[in-house]
Amino acid sequence: MAGSENQKFCLQEVLDSFQLCLSPNKEVYVEHYVAGWRGLVKFLNSLGSVFGFISKDAVSKIQILVNFLNSENGSQYATVQSMVKFELDNKLVDVDKKGICPESGCRTLLRLHRALRWLELFLERLRTSKEDDKTSVMCREAYNESLAQHHPWVVRTAAGMAFFALPGRPTFFEVMDVGPPEQVVAILGKAVPLISEVYLITEELYLKHNLLDLP
Numbered sequence: 208m209a210g211s212e213n214q215k216f217c218l219q220e221v222l223d224s225f226q227l228c229l230s231p232n233k234e235v236y237v238e239h240y241v242a243g244w245r246g247l248v249k250f251l252n253s254l255g256s257v258f259g260f261i262s263k264d265a266v267s268k269i270q271i272l273v274n275f276l277n278s279e280n281g282s283q284y285a286t287v288q289s290m291v292k293f294e295l296d297n298k299l300v301d302v303d304k305k306g307i308c309p310e311s312g313c314r315t316l317l318r319l320h321r322a323l324r325w326l327e328l329f330l331e332r333l334r335t336s337k338e339d340d341k342t343s344v345m346c347r348e349a350y351n352e353s354l355a356q357h358h359p360w361v362v363r364t365a366a367g368m369a370f371f372a373l374p375g376r377p378t379f380f381e382v383m384d385v386g387p388p389e390q391v392v393a394i395l396g397k398a399v400p401l402i403s404e405v406y407l408i409t410e411e412l413y414l415k416h417n418l419l420d421l422p
C-alpha cells in the first residue's frame with residue numbers, strides 16, 4: 208500500500224472501505240478504517256501542496272496504525288474494540304497523562320476519529336449545499352465545530368489559511384469523479400450515515416473507557 212496516497216481519488220472506494228469497516232456485531236475493523244483514510248488522503252493530495260502539512264500528519268497517523276497491524280501483536284489490532292482492550296490490559300495507553308506511550312494505537316486512532324467527525328460535518332454540508340456555496344466556508348464551519356477544539360492556535364491558523372485555497376464546489380464535485388452533481392449528492396447520501404455510524408460506535412467505546420482526552 209506504500210505510496211497509494213499519490214494514486215487517483217475514488218469516492219466509491221472510500222465508501223466501500225467505510226462500509227467494510229463494520230463487522231456484523233458492529234466492531235470497527237482497523238484495516239478498513241485506515242484504508243478509508245488512505246483514500247481520503249488521495250483527495251487531499253490532489254488539491255495541491257498547500258494541504259501538504261495536513262496530508263503528512265494524516266499519513267503518519269495511518270502509518271502508525273498500519274505498523275501496529277503488521278506487528279507481532281497485529282491480531283490484537285484487528286478491530287478498534289480489540290485494540291482498546293489489548294492496549295488497556297497491557298498498560299500501553301497514557302491514561303494518567305504522564306507522557307508515556309506517546310504513540311499508542313488508541314491515541315493515534317483518536318486523532319483520526321476526531322477528524323472523522325469533521326469529515327461527517329463537512330460532507331453533510333457539501334451534500335445539502337447549493338451551486339454557489341463556498342467549500343471553504345463549509346470546511347471552516349465543520350472544522351470549528353469539531354477538530355478545532357483539539358488544536359492549538361498555530362494549527363488552527365494554518366488550517367484556516369489552507370481552507371482559503373480550497374477549490375469551488377463544481378471543481379470539488381469534478382475531482383470526486385462519480386458523474387453529475389446529482390450522482391455526487393446520492394453517493395454522499397450513502398457515505399454520511401455510514402461515516403456517522405463508525406464515528407458513533409468509536410465515540411461510545413472511547414467514552415466508556417475514558418479515552419476521549421488522551422494526550
Ligand SMILES: CCCCCCCC/C=C\CCCCCCCC(=O)N[C@@H](COP(=O)(O)O)[C@H](O)/C=C/CCCCCCCCCCCCC
Nearest residue numbers: 218247248250251260261264265318319322325350362366
Ligand atoms: C469525499 C471527498 C471530499 C472530502 C475529502 C476530504 C479529504 C480529507 C483528507 C484528510 C483529512 C485530514 C485529516 C487530518 C487529521 C488530523 C489529525 C490531527 O488532529 N492531528 C493534530 C494532532 O496530532 P498530534 O500532534 O496530537 O499527534 C496535528 O497537530 C495536526 C496537524 C495538521 C493540521 C490538521 C488540520 C485538519 C483540518 C481539517 C482537514 C481539512 C482538509 C480540507 C480538504 C477538503
